[in-house]
Amino acid sequence: MKRYAILYVATFVVMLPLDLLFLGTIAKGFFNAQVGDMLGEVRLAPAILFYFLYIVGILVFVNSAPDATWRSTLLYGALFGFFCYATFELTSLSLLKHWTWPVVMVDISWGTVVTAVAATLGLLLANWVESKL
Template structure:
């Protein structure tokens, strides 16, 4: 149980700052230019719930597996990120008038990168702090 807690917390601690850096600094101008009037103030409760649940999914389906290695976690984390982010992006693209293919492509690519990195770094941290018995 301790290992899963360490795995969860380390993944969360890596994912959230990376996502804030990307959304708040690196890609902010791009998203504002593409869908500006659709963006509003961040609502804390749904955002927090997203991060808490997303990391549960990452641990359950990617890095918490008994046979997880850093290589498998990197690949499966990227795939998990692609599938999860694509679910939102392609739904938004199909329903929202001002959503663009460029936004969907950038955000899905980011989902691959951020999930692969945070899942793998979380696994490495857990291996160091709470090795498997």
């Protein structure tokens, strides 16, 4: 149980700043240009809930194996991110009038990368912390 708590926190502290940097700075102009008319104020409770649940998903589907390596975590993190973000993006594209293919491609790509990186660095950080305990 201690292992999963360390892994959860380690993955969270990698994922959240990366995603906030991307969404709040790097891609902000792109998303505003593409679907800005659909964007409103960020509702904090659902956003926080997403991160808490998504990190659980990473732990369950990517980092749950006790013998997980950085290579397997990178691969399965990328796949998990790809499928999760593709599910959201393609559903949005099918239902929302102003959703665009460029948004779909950028966000699926980002989800793939950020999940792979967060899962892998989270694993490496957790392993490092555990070695110090």
